[in-house]
Amino acid sequence: MLQLITFSTLNGVLYGMLLFMMASGLTLIFSMMGVLNFAHASFYMLGAYFGFEISRRIGFWPGFVLAPLLVGVIGALVERYGLRHLHRRGQVSELLFTFGLAFVIEELVQMIWGKLPVDYRVPPQLDFVAFRLFDTTYPAYRVFMLLIAIAMFAALLTVLTRTRVGLIIQAALTHPDMVAMLGHDVPKIFMLVFGAGAALAGLAGVIAGPALVTQPDMASLLGPILFVVIVVGGLGSLTGAFFASLLIGLVQTFAVAMNFSFAEVLGPVAPPFLGDLWKVTIAELAPVVPYLLLVLVLIFRPTGLMGRRES
Amino acid sequence: MSAALSLLDLRKSFGPVQIIRGVSLEIAEGERHAIIGPNGAGKSTLFNLVSGRIRPSSGEVRLHGQAITGLSPFEINRRGLSRSFQITNIFPKMSVEENLRCAALWSLGYKYAFWTSIERLSDVCERAEWLMDRVGLTVRRHVPAGVLSYAEQRALEIGVTIGGSADVVMLDEPTAGMNNSETEHAVALIRKVTEGKTLVMVEHDMGVVFSLADRISVLVYGQIIASDAPERIRENPAVREAYLGQDGA
Amino acid sequence: MTARLSWLAPWLAFALILIAAPRVFPSPTALTMMSLMGVMIIFALSYNMLLGQTGLLSFGHAVYYGLGGFVAIHTMNAVIHNKLGLSIPVIPLVGGLAGLVFGVLFGLISTRRAGLVFSMISLGIGELVSSSSFILRTFFGGEEGITTNRSKLAPFLGHKFGPQLEVYYLIGVWCFVCVVAMYALTRTPFGRMCNAVRENPERVEFVGYSPRMVRLIAFCFAAFFAGIAGGLAAISFEIMNAQQLGAQQSSLVLLMAYIGGVGSFAGPIVGAVIITYLQIMLSDVTSAWQLYFGLMFIAVVMFAPEGVVGWTMLHLRALRGGVAWRLAPAYAAVGPALVATGAGAIMIIELANRQLAEARSEGSAMRLFGFDVDASTLPPWIVAVALFAAGTILVLRLWPRVGDAWGAVNARLHFRGEG
Numbered sequence: 009m010l011q012l013i014t015f016s017t018l019n020g021v022l023y024g025m026l027l028f029m030m031a032s033g034l035t036l037i038f039s040m041m042g043v044l045n046f047a048h049a050s051f052y053m054l055g056a057y058f059g060f061e062i063s064r065r066i067g068f069w070p071g072f073v074l075a076p077l078l079v080g081v082i083g084a085l086v087e088r089y090g091l092r093h094l095h096r097r098g099q100v101s102e103l104l105f106t107f108g109l110a111f112v113i114e115e116l117v118q119m120i121w122g123k124l125p126v127d128y129r130v131p132p133q134l135d136f137v138a139f140r141l142f143d144t145t146y147p148a149y150r151v152f153m154l155l156i157a158i159a160m161f162a163a164l165l166t167v168l169t170r171t172r173v174g175l176i177i178q179a180a181l182t183h184p185d186m187v188a189m190l191g192h193d194v195p196k197i198f199m200l201v202f203g204a205g206a207a208l209a210g211l212a213g214v215i216a217g218p219a220l221v222t223q224p225d226m227a228s229l230l231g232p233i234l235f236v237v238i239v240v241g242g243l244g245s246l247t248g249a250f251f252a253s254l255l256i257g258l259v260q261t262f263a264v265a266m267n268f269s270f271a272e273v274l275g276p277v278a279p280p281f282l283g284d285l286w287k288v289t290i291a292e293l294a295p296v297v298p299y300l301l302l303v304l305v306l307i308f309r310p311t312g313l314m315g316r317r318e319s
Numbered sequence: 320m321s322a323a324l325s326l327l328d329l330r331k332s333f334g335p336v337q338i339i340r341g342v343s344l345e346i347a348e349g350e351r352h353a354i355i356g357p358n359g360a361g362k363s364t365l366f367n368l369v370s371g372r373i374r375p376s377s378g379e380v381r382l383h384g385q386a387i388t389g390l391s392p393f394e395i396n397r398r399g400l401s402r403s404f405q406i407t408n409i410f411p412k413m414s415v416e417e418n419l420r421c422a423a424l425w426s427l428g429y430k431y432a433f434w435t436s437i438e439r440l441s442d443v444c445e446r447a448e449w450l451m452d453r454v455g456l457t458v459r460r461h462v463p464a465g466v467l468s469y470a471e472q473r474a475l476e477i478g479v480t481i482g483g484s485a486d487v488v489m490l491d492e493p494t495a496g497m498n499n500s501e502t503e504h505a506v507a508l509i510r511k512v513t514e515g516k517t518l519v520m521v522e523h524d525m526g527v528v529f530s531l532a533d534r535i536s537v538l539v540y541g542q543i544i545a546s547d548a549p550e551r552i553r554e555n556p557a558v559r560e561a562y563l564g565q566d567g568a
Numbered sequence: 569m570t571a572r573l574s575w576l577a578p579w580l581a582f583a584l585i586l587i588a589a590p591r592v593f594p595s596p597t598a599l600t601m602m603s604l605m606g607v608m609i610i611f612a613l614s615y616n617m618l619l620g621q622t623g624l625l626s627f628g629h630a631v632y633y634g635l636g637g638f639v640a641i642h643t644m645n646a647v648i649h650n651k652l653g654l655s656i657p658v659i660p661l662v663g664g665l666a667g668l669v670f671g672v673l674f675g676l677i678s679t680r681r682a683g684l685v686f687s688m689i690s691l692g693i694g695e696l697v698s699s700s701s702f703i704l705r706t707f708f709g710g711e712e713g714i715t716t717n718r719s720k721l722a723p724f725l726g727h728k729f730g731p732q733l734e735v736y737y738l739i740g741v742w743c744f745v746c747v748v749a750m751y752a753l754t755r756t757p758f759g760r761m762c763n764a765v766r767e768n769p770e771r772v773e774f775v776g777y778s779p780r781m782v783r784l785i786a787f788c789f790a791a792f793f794a795g796i797a798g799g800l801a802a803i804s805f806e807i808m809n810a811q812q813l814g815a816q817q818s819s820l821v822l823l824m825a826y827i828g829g830v831g832s833f834a835g836p837i838v839g840a841v842i843i844t845y846l847q848i849m850l851s852d853v854t855s856a857w858q859l860y861f862g863l864m865f866i867a868v869v870m871f872a873p874e875g876v877v878g879w880t881m882l883h884l885r886a887l888r889g890g891v892a893w894r895l896a897p898a899y900a901a902v903g904p905a906l907v908a909t910g911a912g913a914i915m916i917i918e919l920a921n922r923q924l925a926e927a928r929s930e931g932s933a934m935r936l937f938g939f940d941v942d943a944s945t946l947p948p949w950i951v952a953v954a955l956f957a958a959g960t961i962l963v964l965r966l967w968p969r970v971g972d973a974w975g976a977v978n979a980r981l982h983f984r985g986e987g
Contacts, residue, residue, distance in 0.1 A: 044684045093870065099684055100625055104826065104869045107627075111819065111862035119856060119925050228815065232695045235688045243685055284704045292703060299696035303677055306689060310680045370774065392773035402774060410767040421764045424757050425776030431785055433758035440757070483776055 011142040016265045017258070022150060024257025025157035029212040030230075031237045031249040032164060033205030039244045040180045041198050042099055043091060046106040049231035050113040051206040055079045055213025056222045057121055060128040068131035068218075076210040083206020087199045110227065118224040125223040153215050160211065168246075177201070236298045240305045242315020252313060256298050263297050266290035321384060323348045323487050323517040324369070324400070329378035331361075331368055338364050340541035341378070346534075351518040353528045356538035357561070362521040363405060365538065366491050369519075370402040371395040382487065397425065401485035405492045405521075407472045409479055411465030415456050418464050418475060419447040422482025446482070453512050454478040470501045474508060481512050488513050490520040494527050506530060529553075537561065582747070586740040590733055597848075599732045603804045605844045606739035607797050610746045612824040612836035614793035619822070620830035621754060622786040623766030624679075625687045628694025629794060629821050631674070632667040634813020635697070636795025637802040638707065639666030644716045644802070655724035660742050660799035667795015668788055675787035679780055682769060686783075694818055701810035713809025716802070729803070739800050746793055751833055753789065762786050820847075823861060827868050829875020838877050856921040863913075891980045898966070898973040905962035911937070912956025919943045919952055 034048045055075050062071030086109065094101045130149045138148040168174040176197065220226070237256055241248030269289045305312065322345040331339040338361045346352045354362050367373045369380050371392040379388045387395050410418050420437060423446040424430075437443060451457045454474040459467060464475055473493065481488055493509060494502045506527055509518070522528050528535060529549050536546040539561045545552060552558055589602050611633055618624040640663035647654045678689040701708035708714070719730040727734050753759045761782050764772050769779040802808050811817065820843070828839020843861075850857035872879050886892040915936060922934045922943040932944035941948040 044688070090866075090870070097873065100623075101869060101873060103625065103684060103687065104822075105866060107819075107822075108862055108866035108869055112859060112866065115856070115859035115862055119859065119921055122925065232691050232815075236692050239685060239688045239692070243688075284706050288703045295699040296696060296703065299692050299699065302689070302692040303696065306677055306680065391778070393776050393778050396774055396776040404771075408768065408771045408774075410764050410771065412767055413763060417760060417763075421760055421772075422775045424761065429757040431758045431761070431777075431781065433753055433756045433785070433789075435757070436752070436755045437757050437760055438755065443757070479771070479775065 011144055012265055014141055015144060015146065016262045018146065018154075019150070020258035020261035021254065022154045022157065022257070023261055024254035025154065025161065026212050026216055027234065027237055027257055028250050028253035029157055029160055030209045030234055031241070031253050032246060033208040034234060035238055035241075035244065035246050035249045036177065037202055037205045038238070039246075040177065040201055041091075041095075043102045043106070043202075044099065045202075045205070046103060046231065047086075047110040047113060048106075048205070048209055049227040049234055050110045051079050051083060051209040052213040052216070052230060053117060053222075053224075053227035054082065054113065055210030056128065056217030056226065057117055057126070057213075058210070059214035059217050060121075060126050060222055063128065063131070068129075072214055075214045076207045079210025079213070080203045080207030083210075084199050084203030086206075087202035091202070092195060092198070110231065114224055114227060121224070123224055125221045128217040128222040130218045149219055153219060156211075156215050160208065233298050236302045240302055240312055242312030245312070245314040248312055248314030256301065259301065260294050260297050263294040264291050321348065322346060322381070323350070323383060324519065325381045325384075326369065327379040327381070329365070329368060329380065330376050331364060331373065332376045337376075338541050339368065339375070342538070342541070342543055344536060344543060344546065346517060346519060348517055349515065351513070351531055351533045352520070353532035353535045354519065354521050354538055355523075355525075355528055355535060360538045361541040362538055363491060364541075366402060366489055366521060370400065370489060396483065396485065399485045400487040400489065401480050401483055402489035403476050403480040403491055403493060405495060407469075407476050409464045409472065409475055412463055414461050414463055415451065415467070415475060416447055416460040419450045419478055419482055420444070422479040423447055423450070423484075426483035426485075450478045450482055453481075454508060470497060470504070473497065473501075473505065477505075477508060477512060481516075485516075487517045487519070490518065490522075492521055492523060494522065494524050502527060579748070583744060586744060590736055596732065599736055600804075601844065601848050603732065603736045603739050604801075604848075605841050606736070606743040607800045607804065608821075608824060608840035608844050609743055609837050610800070611794055611797035611821050612828065612840040613747060613750050613833075614790045614797065615821045616825045616830055616833075616836040617750065617753070617762070617786055617790040617793070619825055620832075620835070621759065621766065622762040622783060624682065624783060624786070625684075625690075625822075626790075626818070627687055627691035627815070627822070628697075628818050629690070629790070630813045630815075630817035631694050631697045632671055632791035632794035633798040633801070633817065633821070634808070634810075635670050636663035636667035636798030637808040637812055638714065638798075639663060639795075640799035640802040641714050641716050641806075641808045642707070644718065644721060645714070647722075648717065648720045653722050655722045656718055656729045656803060657724050657738060657741075659721075659803055660796045663799020663802065664792045664796035667798065668792040671788040671791020671795075675784050675791065679783040679787050682765075682779065682783065691815075694813075694815060698810060698814040701813070708810050709808070711809070713807050715807045718803050718806055732804075735804050739804060742796065742800055746796060747837070750793060754833060758782070758785060823865055827865065827875055829877035829879070831874055831878045832881060835875050835877040839875065842876065854918060854921065855926065856917055859917060859921075885981065886977050889977075889981045891977045894976050894980075895970075895973045898969040902963060902966040902970055905959050905966055908955050908959030909963055910959070912952050912954070912959055915948070915952035916956060919948055 030048060030052055034045055037043055037045050037048075058075035058078050059068075059071040062074055090105055090109070091102055094105055130147075134149045134152050136148050137145040138151045139146050166174075168178060180197075233256065237252045238249050240256070241250070241252030267289050269287055309315075324344075324346040326342050326344045329339055329342045330337065342365060354365065356362055364373070368375045371387070371390055371394070374389050379386055381387065382395070382398055382400055385398065387398060387400070390398075410421065413421070420443055423443055424437075427440070427442050427446065429435075429440065429443065448457075451460055454477060456467075456471060456475060456478070459471065464472065467475060473496075477490065477493060480490065490509065494505045497505060502524060509520075509531060518531075520528075520531070522531075532549055534547065535549055535552045536543050537552065537555075537558050538544075544561060545555050545558050547555065586606075590599060593599075593602065611629075614632075615626070615629050618626050618629070640659050643654070643662045644659060646652070674693050678686055678693060681689065702710070718735070719728045721728075729735055729738060754762075761772065761777055764775075764777070765779045765782045765786075772779045772782065798808075798812070801812070824839040824843045825836040826839070827843060828837065829835025846861070847857070850860060854860070868875060874882065883892065883895075886895065918934070918936055919941075920943075922930075923932055927943065933940065933942050935941075936948065939948075943949075
């Protein structure tokens with residue numbers, strides 16, 4: 009039991025931090041630009057595939073550096089040549105554009121790399137057992153992922169609180185209309201923020217790719233969870249997104265680890281109408297968990313955990 | 320005579336800043352009441368508190384003696400209080416006629432009716448017709464509200480505000496941004512459409528205020544420093560100091 | 569007199585098209601396709617009650633279509649099993665009511681918020697339902713889904729609805745009734761307030777209406793009609809599976825409504841017909857058809873947000889105003905460039921698709937616009953890229969002319985008091 013709790017906590021925090029790497033970019037982009045980027049998870053997928061392709065040709069580490077940069081550039085281009093023209097038409101047009109983009113990216117990835125998962129491997133330098141607890145081992149690569157995620161978190165925090173750019177971003181979060189008045193080149197800031205958010209998602213993809221499965225539907229599987237995170241956290245709140253990421257990471261990981269059903273705990277006789285629910289294991293319920301959480305939060309706190317803004 | 324609208328020690332803070340600092344006011348049935356004051360005095364906030372757009376931090380608002388504090392705008396509207404906005408707030412892609420029909424629907428009891436065509440509701444159509452005539456937009460009936468001229472939009476704003484036959488009408492700077500002849504026209508319009516109703520208005524144009532109002536309240540830094548008949552407000556030294564000193568005139 | 573009856577004309581035309589279509593296209597494939605079109609017209613219109621009429625962008629509308637379909641198919645099976653007297657034509661109503669029930673349930677949660685949050689919630693609920701379909705296997709039938717046999721239900725006026733033609737007419741009748749009903753709804757006080765909520769939800773509160781209540785009622789109606797469409801689909805295909813309520817189906821209905829045009833009532837109808845046709849035809853021609861859908865959608869969002877019908881209406885207005893000729897020179901200049909860009913893009917996609925996705929199994933030789941080419945050699949690529957690049961550059965150069973021409977046209981129309 010202790011073993012289960014330890015490993016699930018580790019994995020849950022890891023998953024949560026990965027979610028936050030994307031949710032933070034998504035939140036920043038939304039708060040500053042008013043754009044809800046449906047394609048954010050697609051950037052994550054592109055990161056994984058670029059990482060795979062580069063690591064296959066040159067090696068994991070060049071991919072680790074280049075792939076996020078590449079994704080960032082693509083993100084910046086998407087902003088510059090797509091979203092910018094739609095800005096004055098409003099949020100729905102922008103959302104629809106990124107929705108179409110997500111669709112196209114998935115199809116392109118399928119065309120280029122095929123429908124099956126690709127063999128994106130953990131680099132040999134990190135392919136060893138980090139530690140052993142009771143009789144379960146924990147791979148070093150996961151520790152590495154955790155470290156990267158924490159490093160990114162620290163970097164983000166530093167940038168936001170300690171640098172000039174961070175101050176501008178913070179100003180933009182609370183008073184979106186004021187930034188232009190400060191004399192900053194708003195379109196350029198938008199492009200950079202969008203690119204940086206995409207790069208961050210790309211980085212998440214590069215490091216998650218080898219540990220999870222790199223396949224064309226990874227974006228459409230993750231995307232909705234990402235939106236759950238930012239809605240549960242409260243749209244526009246970075247702190248909210250952080251706690252929601254960890255919450256969903258932990259809850260889902262723990263659910264996966266619990267391999268028993270109501271039937272095993274409460275006896276085989278199901279109450280009427282609950283036949284199927286009685287037999288499934290908690291682990292099988294895991295995919296539903298984030299969405300159930302969303303519904304629950306919305307019933308009791310319509311603005312999300314830390315939300316103030318009404319869209 | 321009972322008060323149409325009474326405010327009892329109304330307060331509102333945004334964070335540590337108190338914008339409305341204890342406003343008490345009684346506005347009698349049928350009175351035309353103007354609220355004036357320097358910029359930033361809290362006039363719009365006061366309007367928002369009364370009409371339910373924001374909740375007061377403390378205090379009470381009563382409409383015909385009934386507490387309406389903290390109700391949502393539509394509940395307050397249904398009880399007979401309607402307001403206009405300083406920045407024109409209409410349905411831009413819908414025609415003038417449709418704007419006015421929307422304004423009249425609830426008060427005529429149609430609620431969310433989905434079983435009858437709006438064209439067949441003669442009372443709604445007649446009411447919209449009457450409103451259009453009143454605000455002088457009959458010839459523009461099919462024009463989308465968003466492409467009307469500024470003065471026309473202001474007139475439509477008033478039309479939408481009185482569309483539900485509310486007996487307490489609140490107008491937020493109805494003549495803001497108008498030239499002299501437009502203002503004159505607007506004053507005549509307001510006088511005409513608020514006949515027999517209680518009118519509360521925020522206005523900067525002193526000409527408008529003194530020609531329309533029966534009584535004037537002066538709001539300075541979230542407090543009412545005087546509330547009296549126009550001629551006496553003119554002579555009130557405290558008002559002169561707070562108001563004219565601020566304007567520098 | 570003629571003016572009084574002129575409103576009838578489009579409805580008569582619509583009814584005539586529905587009646588005559590199977591005589592013009594009698595093949596079994598065409599019948600199946602037209603049945604699907606009828607279903608999708610209802611579905612897309614129900615979607616537009618949210619997006620176009622009330623301004624609610626939903627990413628999970630297929631939930632109500634799918635659940636309506638599942639309840640309908642279980643009802644059919646129960647009727648067969650218990651030998652009840654229920655006959656086929658009322659089954660879609662069962663689907664509609666199921667859609668309505670779930671619409672009330674999920675609507676209560678999701679319509680508390682408008683705008684983008686509503687969109688996210690609709691996506692979340694969509695995922696909730698489609699991921700529970702893997703858990704509640706008895707109801708959703710797992711991977712295979714639930715099947716039925718429509719001809720085993722009690723006959724209706726002697727019809728057992730075995731042949732697809734009878735099913736087509738059943739769908740046609742329901743389609744007509746639903747379209748009329750949904751159109752009528754837009755004319756009611758409720759329909760008008762939906763538009764008001766779309767335009768300015770805040771002002772709605774100050775004319776006595778609760779925007780949330782308006783959204784909720786619109787949501788329930790939309791779910792009801794989606795459920796009817798799902799019920800009809802269940803009858804037509806005799807199978808329902810979890811895909812029918814998943815993200816793909818929800819995206820598809822968004823595509824239909826948007827590409828057709830959400831600003832006009834007829835838009836989603838046209839969109840449903842076009843997309844259904846393309847979906848079936850394109851998937852025969854190329855395996856990259858979904859990519860084309862995505863690109864087409866982006867193009868509409870960026871360049872023609874009014875959709876096919878809205879775009880056509882703009883031109884009809886210019887035509888009626890007698891100023892359409894002003895557009896001709898600009899269109900004549902930009903048209904060939906657009907065609908070149910499009911052809912270049914299609915060639916690139918097809919070559920890439922062949923080379924990257926299909927070459928291993930089918931070889932790199934292919935036919936492209938009537939030419940035999942080899943995707944592994946350079947020449948076709950050069951032609952494709954050159955066409956695309958030249959076309960794009962020309963379009964970018966010439967596009968301002970189109971803008972200017974429209975400026976002139978609109979100025980003319982406005983001058984004549986139509987604007």
